[in-house]
Amino acid sequence: MELPVIQNKIHEIRGFRVMFDFDLAALYNVQNRRLREAVKRNNERFPGDFMFELTKQEWLEVVANCDNLPENAKFSPVTPFAFTQEGVAMLSGILRSPIAIQVNINIMRAFVAIRQFALLHSNTTQEIEKLKKQVNALFNDVESLGKEQEDYDKQFDDIYLALADLASKNKQLNKPRNPIGFYVKKES
Numbered sequence: 666m667e668l669p670v671i672q673n674k675i676h677e678i679r680g681f682r683v684m685f686d687f688d689l690a691a692l693y694n695v696q697n698r699r700l701r702e703a704v705k706r707n708n709e710r711f712p713g714d715f716m717f718e719l720t721k722q723e724w725l726e727v728v729a730n731c732d733n734l735p736e737n738a739k740f741s742p743v744t745p746f747a748f749t750q751e752g753v754a755m756l757s758g759i760l761r762s763p764i765a766i767q768v769n770i771n772i773m774r775a776f777v778a779i780r781q782f783a784l785l786h787s788n789t790t791q792e793i794e795k796l797k798k799q800v801n802a803l804f805n806d807v808e809s810l811g812k813e814q815e816d817y818d819k820q821f822d823d824i825y826l827a828l829a830d831l832a833s834k835n836k837q838l839n840k841p842r843n844p845i846g847f848y849v850k851k852e853s
Contacts, residue, residue: 671771671772672775678723679747681749682779684747684772685748686747687745689756693760693768693769694765695762703759703760704746704756707759710759714749715752716747716752716755717747718747719746719747720744724745750773
C-alpha cells in the first residue's frame with residue numbers, strides 16, 4: 666500500500682488525526698464488522714485518546730466535506746470508530762495477519778510523514794497569522810479612511826461629469842462635414 670493512498674484516508678477530527686474503521690478494515694483486508702467486534706472485545710486497549718466513536722453530527726459533517734468516502738460507509742446506520750495513531754498501533758496487537766502487520770507499518774509511516782510535514786511547515790502557520798494581523802490593520806485603516814472616501818467619491822463624480830461634458834462637446838466639434846463639390850461617377 667502506497668503512502669499517498671494511506672495519507673488520503675487520514676482525517677482531522679476533534680483535534681486528532683484519525684483513520685476510520687471502514688478504511689482500516691479495507692486496508693487490513695477484513696470485514697469492518699469483524700474489526701469492530703475485535704475492538705469491542707478488547708475495549709480496555711482503546712482509551713478515548715486512542716479511539717472514539719463519532720457522533721451523528723460529526724459524521725454528517727465528514728460526509729458533507731469528504732468526497733473520497735466509500736458509498737456504503739456514507740449511508741451506514743452506524744457511526745464509525747475513529748482511530749488515532751496510537752489506536753492504529755494498538756490494532757496491530759489485535760489483528761495478527763501478515764497483511765495487517767504490513768499495512769500497519771505503512772500506516773505508521775504515513776502518520777510520521779504527516780507529522781514531519783506539519784513540523785516543517787509550522788513557520789508557515791506563524792507567517793499566516795502575521796499576515797492576518799497585517800490585513801486586519803489595513804482593513805482598519807481603510808475603514809478610517811471611509812469617511813474621507815465619501816468626499817473623494819463626490820470629487821470623482823464631479824470630474825466624471827466634467828469629462829463627459831467635454832466628450833460630448835468634442836463629438837460636436839469633430840462631426841464629419843459634408844464635402845464641398847460634387848461627386849463624379851466613374852464609368853467602367
